[in-house]
Amino acid sequence: MTKPPVLILGARSDIGKAVAHKFASLGHPVQMAARNATALEADKTDMELRHGVPVTLHEFDALATDTHEAFAGALPQLPQIAICVVGLMGQQTENEGDIEAATRVMRSNYEGPASILAVLANRFEERGNGTLVGISSVAGERGRATNYVYGSAKAGFTAFLSGLRNRLSKRGVNVVTVLPGFVATQMTDGMELPAKLTAEPGEVADAIARAVERKKDLIYVRRIWRVIMLIIRSIPERIFKRMEI
Amino acid sequence: MKLSGWGRYPVLEARIHRPRSVEALRDLVLREPNLIARGNGRAYGDCAINRSATIETLHLNRMIAFDPKSGQLVAEAGVLLGDIISAFLPRGWFPLVTPGTKFVTLGGAIAADVHGKNHHKDGSFRACVDWIDVMGHDGEIRQFSRKKDATLFDYTLGGMGLTGIILRAAIRLRPIETALIRQTTIAAPNLKSVMAAFEAAQGATYSVAWIDCLGTGGNLGRSLVMLGEHATRSDLVPKQARAPFRVKSKRKLSIPVDLPAFTLNSLTLRAFNAFYYWAGARKTDVQLVDWDSYFYPLDAILGWNRIYGSKGFAQFQCALPLDRSEAGLTALLAEIAKAGSGSFLAVLKRFGKQDGAFSFPMEGYTLALDFPVNTKTLELLGRLDQITLDHGGRFYLAKDSRMSAATLRASDPRVADFHAHRMSQGLASRFVSAQAERLAL
Numbered sequence: 001m002t003k004p005p006v007l008i009l010g011a012r013s014d015i016g017k018a019v020a021h022k023f024a025s026l027g028h029p030v031q032m033a034a035r036n037a038t039a040l041e042a043d044k045t046d047m048e049l050r051h052g053v054p055v056t057l058h059e060f061d062a063l064a065t066d067t068h069e070a071f072a073g074a075l076p077q078l079p080q081i082a083i084c085v086v087g088l089m090g091q092q093t094e095n096e097g098d099i100e101a102a103t104r105v106m107r108s109n110y111e112g113p114a115s116i117l118a119v120l121a122n123r124f125e126e127r128g129n130g131t132l133v134g135i136s137s138v139a140g141e142r143g144r145a146t147n148y149v150y151g152s153a154k155a156g157f158t159a160f161l162s163g164l165r166n167r168l169s170k171r172g173v174n175v176v177t178v179l180p181g182f183v184a185t186q187m188t189d190g191m192e193l194p195a196k197l198t199a200e201p202g203e204v205a206d207a208i209a210r211a212v213e214r215k216k217d218l219i220y221v222r223r224i225w226r227v228i229m230l231i232i233r234s235i236p237e238r239i240f241k242r243m244e245i
Numbered sequence: 246m247k248l249s250g251w252g253r254y255p256v257l258e259a260r261i262h263r264p265r266s267v268e269a270l271r272d273l274v275l276r277e278p279n280l281i282a283r284g285n286g287r288a289y290g291d292c293a294i295n296r297s298a299t300i301e302t303l304h305l306n307r308m309i310a311f312d313p314k315s316g317q318l319v320a321e322a323g324v325l326l327g328d329i330i331s332a333f334l335p336r337g338w339f340p341l342v343t344p345g346t347k348f349v350t351l352g353g354a355i356a357a358d359v360h361g362k363n364h365h366k367d368g369s370f371r372a373c374v375d376w377i378d379v380m381g382h383d384g385e386i387r388q389f390s391r392k393k394d395a396t397l398f399d400y401t402l403g404g405m406g407l408t409g410i411i412l413r414a415a416i417r418l419r420p421i422e423t424a425l426i427r428q429t430t431i432a433a434p435n436l437k438s439v440m441a442a443f444e445a446a447q448g449a450t451y452s453v454a455w456i457d458c459l460g461t462g463g464n465l466g467r468s469l470v471m472l473g474e475h476a477t478r479s480d481l482v483p484k485q486a487r488a489p490f491r492v493k494s495k496r497k498l499s500i501p502v503d504l505p506a507f508t509l510n511s512l513t514l515r516a517f518n519a520f521y522y523w524a525g526a527r528k529t530d531v532q533l534v535d536w537d538s539y540f541y542p543l544d545a546i547l548g549w550n551r552i553y554g555s556k557g558f559a560q561f562q563c564a565l566p567l568d569r570s571e572a573g574l575t576a577l578l579a580e581i582a583k584a585g586s587g588s589f590l591a592v593l594k595r596f597g598k599q600d601g602a603f604s605f606p607m608e609g610y611t612l613a614l615d616f617p618v619n620t621k622t623l624e625l626l627g628r629l630d631q632i633t634l635d636h637g638g639r640f641y642l643a644k645d646s647r648m649s650a651a652t653l654r655a656s657d658p659r660v661a662d663f664h665a666h667r668m669s670q671g672l673a674s675r676f677v678s679a680q681a682e683r684l685a686l
Contacts, residue, residue, distance in 0.1 A: 014304075042309070043307060045309065045310075046309070049332065050308055050328070186263075192246070
């Protein structure tokens, strides 16, 4: 029995690759979409060798929103599961001074991901089934001085996913919001992250596969983040504004 | 960040880089004054740490090609042996040589020229390596094999990453019929009988002994010898034979915190060792065991290195020449038993013939033990070094974390040749680990 295909948007990132490997290891054909997709040729060979499933590469630019309809139409098969790993953290200090940099962060974490998931959502809705997964962030749960540009875009994306879930819940389409917390990736290389709060990309991938299978709505990859964010959200703004956090 | 080997001793402050492409790796090689590659950090000591630039290769971990006719796999150095098993065991292939953990990288296995339970029969890891791609200090990638640059090929196997960055390799896998091992356990009450059991089992594919390092007097060298053969389909009951590569997934234990140092004292160790021998001696028959339990029993306990507490532990592994093995092992075991600080798992193994310009094994016997790090055991390890030297033995660099340069030189005339090779090739100042500095390699 062949399993249905899984589309990974932003497949070049560490989390994207880990998720691709996870679903391939479960026997799903994988569609890897990213900018400069031909650079993923070696990863395609690797995944086909390891897991014995077909892997296809697709040129995809999250920021070129006017191409998203055509992108979805050109896929060899409409996927059963689509996972959006697209994101860009940027440098908060740069984002504060440079509106172009800030806009790129906002568009990469909200506009682009929301646009492609909206396109896929309509097609999944029409078909009457499917699962959409969006990788958002705990940073979207409350704006903090150290990364509020990134955080605000993720907050928008989280709200978008929740609205999409609400709309599609009776149409056979599941929407999963993933809040990974810290993850040891290229994006966070060189940061000193607390080990107990930091997940490996493989752990994120396992959590996503589980969430998809169990039709979850929203998951934190490490459970401790649910507690941390509960506390952070409940601090009164009057106190929060003076904190360094 | 703080970096150590699997033994968690010594802990050094080091800068770590994780290149995601060959280009990023080349930039590092050209930019950094000196550096060392690191795989999955499973060597015990400081051999994969460079304080100014440690290059972790775990992201360079793609499989490139597999030939189902010859069983040759081409892969990048960061691939884990466990990944190779996951991918190819279901298709009837297994690594030709594997160490006691599947969490090592291909690059690490080559750099340490690791050995397994079949060393007496198949030799060390080099036996399965067809060629290696190595990035030199000039950032250029060169392919070494037995035919092309044979000397560099030879020195890279067992060269502890000191001949360049191992990038890719072609290795040959072994065809197997099932995922099971037919294991025979022999209880040997003393050293003479365990050695006799090894000599009698030269034809076995796999052989290894767990040895009670706290046994004294008549119990000195008391061991359980475990022999293994890859089970064939005809060894299985029909139900198993229909899915010969399927193995039930087991629960993994995990040691989440450092155990307090007093957990392991001579009393608990003595009790554990006596019980282990007694339990093993009761079932000295033939059993079918799955590959994971047979080859990698400790992998089932994630983070087992924490049972020795936060100060970490030191491994000791020496090889003794055949004709002096009995005397050397007797002296080593007597010294360990006298000190009363043994290890949970002490391992004895018969080595077969060995090729290689700088590889560790030699024909004879090898003994491996670990000790919690403290002043008393470090002194004991110094005495074990001396006994090894007195009996013409040598030391395994993948396990070492505390030996002196003088001890290493005295143990092995090949050290000077290896150093001269590094000097002549311009490698000595560029590929440097904390171990290489300590041992003046």
